[in-house]
Amino acid sequence: MYDLIIVGAGPAGMSAAIYAVRAGMSLLVIEKNPMCGGQVLNTYEVDNYLGLPGINGYDLGMKFKEHGEKLGVSVKEETVLALEDGGNVKRLKTTAGEYETRALIWAAGASHAKLEVEGEAELAGKGVSYCAACDGAFYRGRVCAVVGGGDVAAEDAVFLARFCEKVYVIHRRDKLRAAKSLQKKLEELPNVEILWNTRVKKIEGEEAVEELLLQTGEEESRLKVQGVFIAVGIRPDTELVRELVDCDENGYILAGEDCVTTKAGIFAAGDARKKSFRQIITAAADGANAVASAGEYLA
Ligand code: NAP
Numbered sequence: 001m002y003d004l005i006i007v008g009a010g011p012a013g014m015s016a017a018i019y020a021v022r023a024g025m026s027l028l029v030i031e032k033n034p035m036c037g038g039q040v041l042n043t044y045e046v047d048n049y050l051g052l053p054g055i056n057g058y059d060l061g062m063k064f065k066e067h068g069e070k071l072g073v074s075v076k077e078e079t080v081l082a083l084e085d086g087g088n089v090k091r092l093k094t095t096a097g098e099y100e101t102r103a104l105i106w107a108a109g110a111s112h113a114k115l116e117v118e119g120e121a122e123l124a125g126k127g128v129s130y131c132a133a134c135d136g137a138f139y140r141g142r143v144c145a146v147v148g149g150g151d152v153a154a155e156d157a158v159f160l161a162r163f164c165e166k167v168y169v170i171h172r173r174d175k176l177r178a179a180k181s182l183q184k185k186l187e188e189l190p191n192v193e194i195l196w197n198t199r200v201k202k203i204e205g206e207e208a209v210e211e212l213l214l215q216t217g218e219e220e221s222r223l224k225v226q227g228v229f230i231a232v233g234i235r236p237d238t239e240l241v242r243e244l245v246d247c248d249e250n251g252y253i254l255a256g257e258d259c260v261t262t263k264a265g266i267f268a269a270g271d272a273r274k275k276s277f278r279q280i281i282t283a284a285a286d287g288a289n290a291v292a293s294a295g296e297y298l299a
Pocket of ligand 1: 046147155234
């Protein structure tokens with residue numbers, strides 16, 4: 001029986017683990033991926049995490065892991081399959097075993113949203129990608145498109161522009177929601193072109209991506225690209241907890257800054273929690289707050 005189990009080893013989960021271990025709680029962290037960091041791992045460069053300007057996403061994930069290890073945090077690479085609330089005891093079934101804990105922090109984060117157009121699923125991995133930092137290097141000297149107007153789309157476009165011949169950013173509105181500093185970077189790049197008020201209707205290609213069917217207002221057009229990077233937001237990974245705690249209509253767990261959910265002993269931290277600003281640093285802050293609340297609950 002653990003005092004606390006944390007699901008997810010991204011910035012929220014690892015920050016929670018560090019606070020929990022220092023608070024003397026018996027602790028287990030469960031992470032489905034072989035590496036700590038969560039979505040951070042898909043980022044080429046992180047320029048707004050305090051104290052580590054310009055750090056590569058993978059290196060930041062490694063720092064989270066090393067920090068945890070230094071304090072004796074144990075991260076098990078397992079996937080949670082089922083979750084049961086037995087009042088004072090929460091039970092988890094994973095791909096490797098069954099665990100019991102008095103308190104639980106759900107810090108499983110979020111995954112890429114799909115564009116949900118024809119050709120996307122068929123050509124996934126054949127020119128359709130959700131991770132520029134992972135797959136971008138395959139497109140050296142080629143023409144690519146990034147779909148979306150948020151931080152991820154802008155970061156992806158800046159990254160791809162370093163080695164792609166041309167990068168189109170396809171955005172459905174006339175304004176980006178990405179941070180101003182990223183917008184400025186994009187504007188300065190001669191090989192980036194933003195296609196405003198434009199939607200991707202279809203992704204086409206025989207063996208791999210060849211062309212996009214676009215719609216701008218009433219007009220349809222075609223754009224030849226070899227790669228399309230989809231960055232249209234995230235969906236919370238909360239399927240397993242939705243039956244136990246209240247969530248909003250998009251599946252984000254309802255919990256305030258104290259990370260307390262509607263179920264006693266279950267706390268929500270990071271991108272899985274309903275909040276207005278999803279950043280690495282706000283996820284890390286959630287981890288600390290969730291442990292403070294879990295500590296009060298356990299006491
Ligand atoms: P996001 O901020 O939600 O942006 C998603 C973008 O995709 C928006 O521009 C949206 O258009 C567009 N979009 C959504 N659905 C679409 C569809 N069906 N077709 C076409 N376009 C669509 O998502 P994100 O960029 O993935 O970022 C996720 C979160 O992580 C954000 O809160 C972001 O700030 C955060 N983040 C933080 C860091 C950091 O800490 N350094 C780095 C990256 C991301 P509209 O603008 O019209 O809605």
